[in-house]
Amino acid sequence: MTIQENIPLAPLTTLQVGGVARYFAELKREDDVRDAVQFAKARKLPLFVLGGGSNLVIADSGWPGLVLKIAIGGIAAPKVQDSAGNGVLFSVGAGVNWDDFVAQAVTQNCAGIECLSGIPGSVGGTPAQNVGAYGQQVSDTIESVRALDLRPPDLKEDRIVVLPNPACGFRYRASIFNGAERGRYIIVRVNYRLKRGGAPSLRYADLEKHFAGRKTPPALAEVRDAVRAIRRSKGMLIVPGDPDCHSAGSFFKNPRLSEEQFTDLGARAVARGLEIPSYPAARSQNDAQRKVSAAWLVEHSGYSKGYAAGEAGISQKHALALINRGNAKASDIVRLKDEIQQGVQAAWGILLEPEPVFVGF
Numbered sequence: 241m242t243i244q245e246n247i248p249l250a251p252l253t254t255l256q257v258g259g260v261a262r263y264f265a266e267l268k269r270e271d272d273v274r275d276a277v278q279f280a281k282a283r284k285l286p287l288f289v290l291g292g293g294s295n296l297v298i299a300d301s302g303w304p305g306l307v308l309k310i311a312i313g314g315i316a317a318p319k320v321q322d323s324a325g326n327g328v329l330f331s332v333g334a335g336v337n338w339d340d341f342v343a344q345a346v347t348q349n350c351a352g353i354e355c356l357s358g359i360p361g362s363v364g365g366t367p368a369q370n371v372g373a374y375g376q377q378v379s380d381t382i383e384s385v386r387a388l389d390l391r392p393p394d395l396k397e398d399r400i401v402v403l404p405n406p407a408c409g410f411r412y413r414a415s416i417f418n419g420a421e422r423g424r425y426i427i428v429r430v431n432y433r434l435k436r437g438g439a440p441s442l443r444y445a446d447l448e449k450h451f452a453g454r455k456t457p458p459a460l461a462e463v464r465d466a467v468r469a470i471r472r473s474k475g476m477l478i479v480p481g482d483p484d485c486h487s488a489g490s491f492f493k494n495p496r497l498s499e500e501q502f503t504d505l506g507a508r509a510v511a512r513g514l515e516i517p518s519y520p521a522a523r524s525q526n527d528a529q530r531k532v533s534a535a536w537l538v539e540h541s542g543y544s545k546g547y548a549a550g551e552a553g554i555s556q557k558h559a560l561a562l563i564n565r566g567n568a569k570a571s572d573i574v575r576l577k578d579e580i581q582q583g584v585q586a587a588w589g590i591l592l593e594p595e596p597v598f599v600g601f
Contacts, residue, residue, distance in 0.1 A: 241265060241272040243279060249302060252309070253293035254360055254478065255488045255563075257570040259302025259600070261288075266309040268335070270400065270428050273308065273388055277398055277426070280306040287390075288599055289426050292337065292361030295369060295488055299600030300570045310364050311335035312428055315344055329383060330432045334364025338371075346460045351438030352381040354460045355447070358468040358477045360489065364427040368417035369595075370410045374467055375443035379410035383433045385417075387425035400428070412521075413493055413595060446470050475557030484555040486564040491577065492534040492592040496521045501590075502530045508588055514540065534592055535559040541587040543580050552576040574601075 247264035250256050263285065265276045280287050286305035316331035328350050332341050342357050355374035365371070366378045367385050382405055389401045403425075409416040417425055440463040442448055450466045451458050458466070471477040475484035497505065502518065509516045521531040538559045539545070547554040551568035552575070555561035562573055562580075577594060585591050 241267065241275050243276070243306075247307070249290075249298050249307065252290060253296060253298060253488075254486065255297060255573065255596075256486050257300070257564055257568055257573060258298025259300050259570075261303045261305075261307035263306040264309065265306065266311050268311045268313065270312065270388070273310070273312075273426055273428060274398060276306065276308055277388065277390065287423075289364075291334070291365040294360035295365065295595065296597040296599055297488060297570055297573055297601075299598075301600055303600050308426065310362070310426070310428070312364075315341060317344070317348070326436045327433045328436050330434060332363045332430055332432065334362060334427050334429055336363045337361075338363055338366060342464065345432075345434055346464050348436075349460060350434035350436050351440055351460055352376070352434040353378070353432065354463045355441050355444065355467055357464040358471040360478050363430050367408060367410075367415055367427060367430055369413055370415050372413070374447060374470075375441050377410075378432075379405065379408070379415075381432045381434055382408070382410075383431045385425075385427055386429040386431070387427045389425055391424050401425075412496065418597070473557065475555040475561050483565065484557050484561065484563055487555060487561040488596040490534075490558075490560040490595055491562045492538070492560055492580075493595050494531050494534045495537075495590050495592065496531050497529065497590075499529045502532070505532065505588060505590065512540075532590075537584050537588055537590060537592065538580055541580070541583040543583060549576045549579065574598075 244264045247261045249258045249261055267273050267276055288303050288307050290307050290309045312333040312335045314333040315336060330345065338359055338361050339357060341363055342353050346354055353376060355376040356371065359371060359373060367382055370377055370379050385403045385408055387401060387403065388398055390398050392399055440458060440460050442451060447466060468477055472479060476489060478485050505516060517533040517536050518530045521529060543554060545554055545559050546556045550572055551565050552572040553563050553565045555563050562576055581592050
C-alpha cells in the first residue's frame with residue numbers, strides 16, 4: 241500500500257470538477273483497505289471512499305483527509321455448464337467496472353442486470369445508491385454485500401462483515417450505505433444472484449418501443465445493445481470526445497409523490513394546458529403513490545436541453561444531466577443545481593432531490 245499526497249481528484253470523476261486529496265491510496269486488497277483505515281485513524285483524518293467517480297460532486301477545496309480508491313478486482317464466475325433457469329451467484333470485487341461485469345453476465349446468458357448496461361462507475365458503488373434503470377435495480381439481484389465495518393458494536397478493531405440483502409435497507413436510490421449507516425462500511429465485494437437463461441426485462445417504455453413488432457423475444461445481448469444505444473442517445477453513456485459525457489449522470493431523482501401532492505401538481509399542469517408524465521410508484525414509508533418525471537419538471541420550468549450557465553450547463557441530450565462545459569468548477573455546478581431547484585419549486589411546488597454524492601462541501 242502506498243499513501244500519496246495532494247492528488248487531484250477532478251480527473252478521477254466523470255464530472256471533472258473538484259480539488260485535491262490531502263492523502264490518497266489506491267487499494268487492491270482487503271488487507272490494504274484495513275491498513276489505510278488505520279493510517280487515517282492514527283492521524284484522525286476523515287475518510288472518503290472513491291469508486292468509479294461517476295455519481296459525485298467534489299468540492300473545489302478537495303478533501304482534507306484520506307481518499308480511498310477501491311480497486312479490488314475479480315469476478316468469481318460460475319460454471320458455464322450450469323443448467324438453464326438456475327440461480328447463479330457472481331462474487332464481484334468492488335473495484336470492477338460495472339459495465340464490464342454486466343457484459344460478462346450477459347455473455348454467460350445470465351439475466352437480471354442486462355437493463356443496467358452502460359451505467360458508469362464501479363461495482364462497489366451500486367449497492368449504496370441501489371442503482372437502477374430501465375425497469376431493473378441492483379437490489380433485485382444482490383444477495384449480500386461484503387464490507388469492512390468501521391464501527392463494530394463491540395468497539396473492537398474493524399472487521400469484515402457480510403450483510404445479506406435485507407440488512408442493506410434497500411429503497412428507491414437508497415440503502416443503509418448512503419443513509420442511516422453512511423460512513424460505517426467500506427464495500428469490498430458484492431454478490432449477485434442472476435438467472436441462467438432467464439428472459440430479459442422489457443418493462444421500460446423505451447425498450448418496449450425499441451423491440452415493438454418483433455415476433456420473437458430479444459436475446460439478453462440484444463437488450464444490452466439496445467439499452468446502451470438508448471443511453472447514448474440521451475448522453476448517459478460515456479463516449480470519449482462527447483462533451484455531454486462530462487456529467488454525474490441523472491442529477492435529480494424522479495419525485496415520488498403522495499396522492500395529495502400529485503393532485504396539486506396535476507392541477508398546476510392542467511392550468512397550463514399540460515399533462516405531466518407519471519408512473520405508479522411502490523408504496524413507501526411516505527405513502528408515495530406516483531413517480532413523476534424530473535426531466536419534464538426541469539424542462540417545463542425554463543431549463544431546456546443545452547441550457548448554459550457559464551461553464552456549467554445542461555446536456556444537449558438530456559435535461560437531467562448537468563455538465564461541465566469545459567472549465568467549470570464545482571461551485572458552478574452547485575450554483576446551477578440551486579437555480580434549477582428553485583425554478584422547479586417556484587413553478588411546480590416540488591423540491592427536486594439531487595442524486596449525486598456531494599464531497600467536501
